[in-house]
Amino acid sequence: MEPNISNCVDLKGKSINPFWGRPDNNAAEEMHLSPQNHQPVEAFSILPPPPDAKFVGRPEIIKWLRQKFERSLTRVALVGPAGVGKSQIALQFAHQVLQSSPNTFVFWIEASDRSHFDNAFRDIASRLQLPGHDDPDIDALPLVSSWLSQPENGTWLMVVDSVENTDVFYCRKNNHAGCIGRSCLPTSPNGSIIFTSQNPSCLLLEMLDGDLKFYNATYKIPVMNIYQGFQLLRNELDDGLGDNPSRMADLVYALGCEPRSITQAAKVLNFRALKISEMSEMEEFRYLWPEKHIKVEKRGLLPRAWHRNFQLLRQQRSQAIDLLYLMSFFSGPQRKIPKLALVSFAKRLGKFQDHDEEAIIDCLDQEITFLKENHILTETDGGEDIILAPFVGFCTQMWLFYLCEQERWKGRLLYIMAQEYSSGAWDSWELFEKLDDCLQAIISLNIWSRFDKLNAATITFSLANYRYNQGRFKEAESLLRSVIEIRGQSLGLDDLETVRAMENIGTLFHVQGKLGEAEKTLRLVLEVKERVLGREHKDTLCSAFSLANVFLKLGDFSEAERRHRETLATRLQVLGKDHFHTLMSLDGLGETLRLAGDLEESERTLHRAVDGKMRALGAENPHTISSVHGLAATLMCQGKHEHAEKLYRQGLEGCEKALGRYHPTTQIGIHGLIHSLEQQHKDEEAHRVKQSVFGEGIGGVADSAKFVRENDTIGPSHRCNIEIRVGL
Structure with a gap:
């Protein structure tokens, strides 16, 4: 049943509070107007055309509007971000009222600026033939308001669309001085107003006006759900273009399920006669709008609406918009921005720099709340x-482009992230796991300045370290090559950060079995470091240690032992016996001795390494676990299978949690445990471990023994983390 406005606003005999101010019997006199005795005016409407047949309605919102008016509320507001369909919903409701109640005046008022607002009221005054309507010195707003406020003139519905500033509601003409300082919108028990606005706080104080019954008179319109957005896209596309429902749904999601953005995208696809299945990048919004060098004003109604919104919001909370600028570089389908990244942003923005972390988080929550209230983001x-x-991220980027600020904010983002996240070490893995997608987005940006490129290289180095520690070696190698290319071109191949990236490339060659390339690369790195830093520098000793492990893998045990003993002796002298690098040298020497057949000295050396790491790092650190596995392997070679089993179990308690089941260190521990059980003829228990880990496709004794034998010679630094430092 269509709503009947006469039923909705029939409040005769009831006392109501007006939307702005209180009813005043002398209102007309106060406006220096006197009630006019007109003949009854036949009802008319001033409305845009109704939504076309392709419009996907929002029946739940129409129902809400009907219920509010039936409950005698005369003022309601539809609020939400640009493009969610506020105006179209209000227009649909207005046409329903016009159809069901032809004796009702229905007016559409554009309130985005004063000139549109004034013109709309002057048009109404002209249609009503009110005295003074053709006098340019008379403000039409109080003229129309006075007439509509008189109940005997009939029922009416007014849609005040795109309210961005409530100043438009106030009379400014000197001949109506009595109205200055108060709203001149009409108040009548026979009339109703629907406001639409992007900013919920814009109308709130005006709507309340001391009357709490209007507190729930605001509907925050969400974007469409995926089904509604899909229906809209299907309706808007020409026949034959929507040939792939799955990719249509992807496009709707990428556009944020925003009706106007979906409609605009469909228009571009129709113009290009481009099928959905032919689109190469669903998330690339520039594919659906004019080329980036065209001015923002020509990009269409929706981006312009957002840009007006940015201007207004920046006047209210500039710090929140600064955060939005930084976040917009992360925007993408299904991408979440960890709040801890925003804490990093806030630390380095002007307003927050002198605060402690707790105060920064409190201030940040206020800025996020402001952006949430204005439909910019969600949590x-x-x-x-x-x-x-x-789409919000896209519009923000276009706004920065228009302001010629895009490169400056991009550089600021790169600097912040390079300063905050300059390590991929094990103790920051949880942090990098949350930031992985965001960091990948940053290093994928188009970067032009030398300083920005170096910051991007720092971030890339950290991400490569994290990927390496996860066992994602090919991805890590690709990232490290990018670092070498960027820093090498800017600073030369003797730059220490470039050399460190080369060193880790060599380590990756080692891990992947490319031993010839590994030896060649690591020899070059060691030569550069000895020349630039000296033979006793800790970075030089790290390279010497890595090269010794390559000789170990090549089977040159005497050369490997010689180099490990030299490195260990220097580290003991320079760094001390409890330093992490000294303990790593003990690991390397212990495993070399085991493979060379000196099992007793290997056991003593590896015991020293395990005891030192337990004290310094703790039992659950991957480095400690790696040393435990090395000691267990030596015990297995001595036939001490029961003792080895206990050590493998000890290492595996925290190994899966710290590194994951498929990390090489975890796999060595699992296979080592199975091998130790089988050597003790605990076949049923070994089988249970195999099934729990590998399922039915499992190998036998030889498989586990071979796996441990081949992979355990990699060396402790390669089974888990390599300490990569960005900066000396």
Whole structure:
């Protein structure tokens, strides 16, 4: 049943509070106007055309509007970000009222600026033939308001669209001085107003006006759900273009399920006669809008609406918009921005720099709340992550481009992330796991300045370290090659950060069995470090240690032992017996001795390494676990299978949690445990471990023994983390 406005606003005999101010019997006199005795005016409407047949309605919102008016509320507001369909919903409701109640005046008022607002009221005054309507010195707003405020003139519905500043509601003409300082919108028990606005706080104080019954008169319109967005895209596309439902759904999601952005995208696809299945990059919004060198004003209605919104919001909370600028570089389908990344941003923005971390988090929560209230972003249920709609990120980037600020903010983002996240060490893995997608987005940006490129190289180095520690060797190698290319071109191949990247490339060659390339690369690295840093520098000793492990893998045990003993002796003298690098040298020497057949000295050396790492790092650190596995392997070679089993179990307690089941160190521990059980003829228990880990496709004794034998010679630094430092 269509709503009947006469039923909705029939409040005769009831005392109501007006939207702005209180009813005043002398209102007309106060406006220096006197009630006019007109003949009854036949009802008319001033409305844009109704939504076309392709419009996907929002029946739940139409129902809400109907219920509010039936409950005698005369003022309601539809709020939400640009493009969610506020105006179209209000227009649909207005046409329903016009159809069901033809004796009702229905007006559409554009309130985005004063000139549109004034013109709309002057048009109404002209249609009503009110005295003075053609006098340019008379403000039409109080003229129309006075007439509509008189109940005997009939029922009316007014849609005040795109309210961005409530100043438009105030009379400014001197001949109506009595109205200055108060809103001149009409108040009548026979009339109703629907406001639409992007900013919920824009109308709130005006709507309340001391009357709490209007507190729930605001509907925050969400974006469409995926089904509604899909229906809209299907309706808007020409026949034959929507040939792939799955990719249509992807496009709707990438556009944030925003009706106007979906409609605009469909228009571009129709113009290009481009099928959905032919689109190469669903998330690339520039594919759906004019080329980037065209001015922002010509990009269409939706981006312009967002840009007006940015201007207004920046006037209210500039710091929140600064955060938005930084976040917009992360925006993408299904991408979450960890709140801890925003804490890093806030630390280095002007307003927050002198605060402690607790105060920064409190201030940051206020800025996030402001952006949420203005429909800029949402939070995940736990509040740990921020979600920025892809289209909002796109519009923000276009706004920065228009302001010629895009490169400056990009550089600022790169600097912050390089300063905050300059390590991929084990103790920061949880942090990097949350930031992985965001960091990948940063290093994928188009970067032009030398300083920005170096910051991007620092971030890439950290991400490569993290990927290496996860066992994702090919990805790590690709990232490290990017670092070498960027830093090598800018600073030369003797730059120490470039040399460190080369060293880790050599280590990756080693891990992947490319031993010839590994030896060649690591020899070159050692030569450069000895020349630039000296033979006793800790970085030089790290390279000597890595090269010794290559000789170990090549089977040249005497050369490997010689180099490990030299490195260990220098580290004991320079760094001390409890330093992490000294303990790593003990690991390397112990494993070399085991493979060379000196099992007793190997056991003593590896015991020293395990005891030192237990004290310095703790039992669950991957480095400690790696040493435990090395000692267990030596015990296995001595036939001490029961003792070895205990050590493998000890290492595996924290290994899966710290590194994951498929990390090489974890795999060595699992196979070592199976091998030790089988050597003790605990076949049933070994089989249970195999099934729990590998399922039915499992190998036998020889498989586990071979795996441990081949992989355990990699060396402790390669089974787990290599300490990569960015900066000396």
